Amino acid sequence: MKVAILIEEFVEDVEFLYPYYRFKEEGWDVDVISPNRGTFKGKKGMTHKSDKSIVEVSPDDYDILFIPGGYAPDRLRRYPEVLEFVKKIYDTGKIVGSICHGPWVLISAGIVKGKRIAGYYAIKDDLVNAGAIYTGNEVEHDGNLFTGTDPSAMSELMKMIIEHAKKYS
């Protein structure tokens, strides 16, 4: 199983770190991907390094995509290559997980319309305006989209993603 995690400047540190180690715990390969390869300062001050740039990877190489929150999503959504990558992974029925402000990227990838999406309450209006169904639940699972509100939803979200990945792989 191969996992892609997207990061950029101002990523919510723990929303990157916990999924990163949790996926590795399963023995899965995890690639940390950013628009340009480099080091990124998290919202809470830690420094994170990416393994690959978005132009070095193909959606075909991954089974799972995860997009952490913080303000990294505001930066990720600016890159057409990132949005194409997200959309292709989604369109092939692979797992797309995201949390907190992460669904901003899903909005710009055009994949939330008519879907039940959990996300941080600050972006509720953006989700609703994009046609998503914002239930207010801590986690949501709709098709191959798995989403959560904030760090308090991470454990449940990761459990859902990992169980689903094992069941359908």
Added chain:
Amino acid sequence: MKVAILIEEFVEDVEFLYPYYRFKEEGWDVDVISPNRGTFKGKKGMTHKSDKSIVEVSPDDYDILFIPGGYAPDRLRRYPEVLEFVKKIYDTGKIVGSICHGPWVLISAGIVKGKRIAGYYAIKDDLVNAGAIYTGNEVEHDGNLFTGTDPSAMSELMKMIIEHAKKYS
């Protein structure tokens, strides 16, 4: 003439500071307002202090509202009191100016539908999904809404706002 500027954590420092001093240059009173009174760290690291909390002020007290960008708007839009303040100032035909990510607050205040709005390109999808007309211009003036894309648009934006305020006051 009395001006309200809304700030929160992660405000884009220069998008607060230049308008603050520019309005004062006109001899106008400027109140820096935040959801709770306090000091706020800007996105570029400076520390800014608010004069009043949103519950201490009334829309009736102000002639102009300005909302800087950075990630402060993501925080400001979480407060119903802030959104009510913005909407009331807008509904009474007073000037509402905003720049960069600031229009996120205008989206949540429900005042962008059918309006020509300039804003940072990262939030274009949110503006379009909210029904705004995103022309891609550096500055836009539609009715009493004055908006701009980023710091490069600030001088033109402030000139427009100040000229309009003097003309119609």
